[in-house]
Amino acid sequence: xxxxxxxxxxLEMNETLVIQQRGVRLYDGEEKAKLDAGVVLLSTHRxxxxxxxxxxxxxxxxxxxxxxxxxxxxxxxxxAKIVVHLHxxxxxxxxxxxxxxxxxYIKLSFKEHGQIEFYRRLTEEMTQRRWENTPxxxxxxxxxxxxxxxTRAVGIVGIERKLEExxxxxxxxISEVRDLGQGxxxxxxxxxxxxxxxxxxxxxxxxxxxxxxxxxxxxxGIANPVTRETHGSGTHYHMQLAKQxxxxxxxxxxERGGMMALTExxxxxxxxxxxxxxxxxxLVNACKMFESLKLPLRLRVFDSGVMVVQLxxxxxxxxxxxxxxxxxxxxSLTSEEFAKLLGLSVLLAKERLLLAxxxxxxxxxxxxxxxxxxxxxx
Amino acid sequence: MHRRGVGAGAIAKKKLAEAxxxxxxxxxxxxxxxxxxxxxxxxxxxxxxxxxxxKQEIRKNSQFRVQFQEMCATIGVDPLASGKGxxxxxxxxxxxxxxxxxQIIEVCLALKHRNGGLITLDELHQRVLKGRGxxxxxxxxxxxxxxxxxxxxxxxxxxxxxxxxxxxxxxxxAELNMDHTVVLQLAEVKHIMRSEVRWEPEHLLKEGxxxxxxxxxxxxxxxxxxxxxxxxxxxxxxDEASQMVP
Numbered sequence: 001x002x003x004x005x006x007x008x009x010x011l012e013m014n015e016t017l018v019i020q021q022r023g024v025r026l027y028d029g030e031e032k033a034k035l036d037a038g039v040v041l042l043s044t045h046r047x048x049x050x051x052x053x054x055x056x057x058x059x060x061x062x063x064x065x066x067x068x069x070x071x072x073x074x075x076x077x078x079x080a081k082i083v084v085h086l087h088x089x090x091x092x093x094x095x096x097x098x099x100x101x102x103x104x105y106i107k108l109s110f111k112e113h114g115q116i117e118f119y120r121r122l123t124e125e126m127t128q129r130r131w132e133n134t135p136x137x138x139x140x141x142x143x144x145x146x147x148x149x150x151t152r153a154v155g156i157v158g159i160e161r162k163l164e165e166x167x168x169x170x171x172x173x174i175s176e177v178r179d180l181g182q183g184x185x186x187x188x189x190x191x192x193x194x195x196x197x198x199x200x201x202x203x204x205x206x207x208x209x210x211x212x213x214x215x216x217x218x219x220x221g222i223a224n225p226v227t228r229e230t231h232g233s234g235t236h237y238h239m240q241l242a243k244q245x246x247x248x249x250x251x252x253x254x255e256r257g258g259m260m261a262l263t264e265x266x267x268x269x270x271x272x273x274x275x276x277x278x279x280x281x282x283l284v285n286a287c288k289m290f291e292s293l294k295l296p297l298r299l300r301v302f303d304s305g306v307m308v309v310q311l312x313x314x315x316x317x318x319x320x321x322x323x324x325x326x327x328x329x330x331x332s333l334t335s336e337e338f339a340k341l342l343g344l345s346v347l348l349a350k351e352r353l354l355l356a357x358x359x360x361x362x363x364x365x366x367x368x369x370x371x372x373x374x375x376x377x378x
Numbered sequence: 379m380h381r382r383g384v385g386a387g388a389i390a391k392k393k394l395a396e397a398x399x400x401x402x403x404x405x406x407x408x409x410x411x412x413x414x415x416x417x418x419x420x421x422x423x424x425x426x427x428x429x430x431x432x433k434q435e436i437r438k439n440s441q442f443r444v445q446f447q448e449m450c451a452t453i454g455v456d457p458l459a460s461g462k463g464x465x466x467x468x469x470x471x472x473x474x475x476x477x478x479x480x481q482i483i484e485v486c487l488a489l490k491h492r493n494g495g496l497i498t499l500d501e502l503h504q505r506v507l508k509g510r511g512x513x514x515x516x517x518x519x520x521x522x523x524x525x526x527x528x529x530x531x532x533x534x535x536x537x538x539x540x541x542x543x544x545x546x547x548x549x550x551x552a553e554l555n556m557d558h559t560v561v562l563q564l565a566e567v568k569h570i571m572r573s574e575v576r577w578e579p580e581h582l583l584k585e586g587x588x589x590x591x592x593x594x595x596x597x598x599x600x601x602x603x604x605x606x607x608x609x610x611x612x613x614x615x616x617d618e619a620s621q622m623v624p
Contacts, residue, residue: 022504112512113514173445174445177428177449180425180428183420185454187414194410212415213411219463221457221460222456223454223456266532276467277472277473279458280479282460282461282462304551305535307534
């Protein structure tokens with residue numbers, strides 16, 4: 001921590017902010033620094049840290065002082081950290097929070113996460129080394145490589161060995177991923193061949209076999225444009241899901257005036273499940289089966305592209321008539337006002353008003369103050 | 379299991395079909411389906427092995443997730459297509475992204491009254507992290523982007539507009555045509571639009587994506603709440619927001 005200098009935190013000319021992250025505590029080596037959690041900022045030239053409560057407490061260290069850095073995974077009760085190894089401090093360094101430190105590294109502890117993105121950006125900056133090309137107007141003292149001390153050389157060897165181990169492990173992981181991919185790839189090719197045959201109606205493929213094939217595609221995550229045209233994307237899984245949805249959504253739908261946006265359904269269902277969540281596509285494919293399964297729900301797509309699930313008993317005319325009543329009673333309504341009145345989301349309230357307008361019952365007044373609907377007297 | 383026809387006529391027909399295909403040297407589709415089913419079993423075993431070694435890593439290591447996703451894209455599989463897919467069931471990749479999808483939707487919904495349904499990827503990232511809480515797994519912006527791409531299937535206007543080096547995330551089906559996206563990109567650089575830029579601000583005002591400041595010195599100025607970096611440091615209640623709207 002003795003490499004840091006006091007700073008006003010203002011960026012110099014040519015210095016740009018790259019990323020910042022709140023909730024970061026600093027460590028001097030293994031020991032917590034005598035500072036609270038704050039915001040850490042990465043610029044093209046420096047690593048800056050500022051106390052969250054006392055903005056005047058701000059310190060910085062030039063990126064050129066960084067030898068190497070690595071991630072330290074989170075543990076039980078411990079936040080993830082980035083360990084930053086630093087060159088020794090320059091003799092003529094400006095005053096900072098620490099006069100002296102027995103450690104040649106610091107840690108950034110990410111109490112509110114954000115370490116992945118920060119690490120990525122730090123890697124980019126340390127690779128690009130933009131501070132070398134665009135020196136800031138106030139010369140930020142740069143540590144030169146000629147500062148080799150014996151103690152540092154020993155530290156570096158250990159670091160390099162660690163890096164090498166990490167590289168090997170990453171390579172091994174990548175090759176295992178590739179091997180896995182190989183097996184999957186053969187099946188993708190096979191499935192294409194099968195799909196073509198189905199398309200050209202070669203051979204006697206039964207309905208059962210087609211259903212089986214589609215379930216294989218689903219398991220592998222292979223898109224099935226050919227069979228989708230003729231047989232739809234649904235499988236037994238989606239049929240079961242459709243029935244489940246019909247059960248679970250009846251009550252919520254009735255509470256919400258008979259209609260829910262698909263994103264709302266997605267959140268509701270997945271929050272209820274907790275695990276083995278539905279993918280967006282699963283939901284859409286299941287909803288498409290409502291009609292053929294004679295379930296009392298329907299999937300509907302509005303002109304705007306908004307997708308909703310609605311009760312089949314949902315009476316369109318009644319809904320439009322009541323919208324007209326509401327607007328007439330109040331003289332005029334915006335989507336927000338209508339939403340509040342009915343306890344609907346603004347999105348669906350707007351769709352209803354648009355529908356009533358489409359049917360000729362309402363007309364609009366579209367100004368910068370908003371979209372307002374009036375009964376259509378024309 | 380499907381029983382092929384057992385009558386003599388059916389057998390003859392089958393033999394004819396087989397002969398026809400053997401002539402051409404092609405394999406019957408039915409046989410290929412059987413072959414695929416066998417390959418699937420083998421693959422499942424490999425995937426189980428892989429999962430036993432790497433399942434934790436995938437959840438913890440965003441770089442590994444990126445490599446995995448890229449491999450899938452190269453061979454033509456979508457590991458996030460279905461929660462019923464092997465990838466999801468055995469590797470748990472699905473739950474990771476689908477849950478993230480829920481969190482993204484919730485953040486966008488909560489802020490819509492303030493920014494009209496447009497938010498920077500940076501701000502979305504910060505807020506999602508906050509919502510996930512201290513003990514949850516960290517997520518990268520790449521993770522968010524992939525989750526958002528999946529949300530598009532639900533037709534609610536989720537989209538991403540490239541701005542500067544990053545993205546603006548749109549969560550309402552407002553039509554943003556070319557001109558507007560250029561405007562948003564300019565605003566990213568200046569934060570304040572000057573009226574000498576030739577475009578029609580009314581559309582953005584109506585959609586709640588821009589605010590008009592008539593009290594500024596000189597020309598009226600347009601602000602885009604999605605790009606307020608000071609405001610993203612604290613929360614405003616809907617009441618405060620409605621007081622701010624001109």
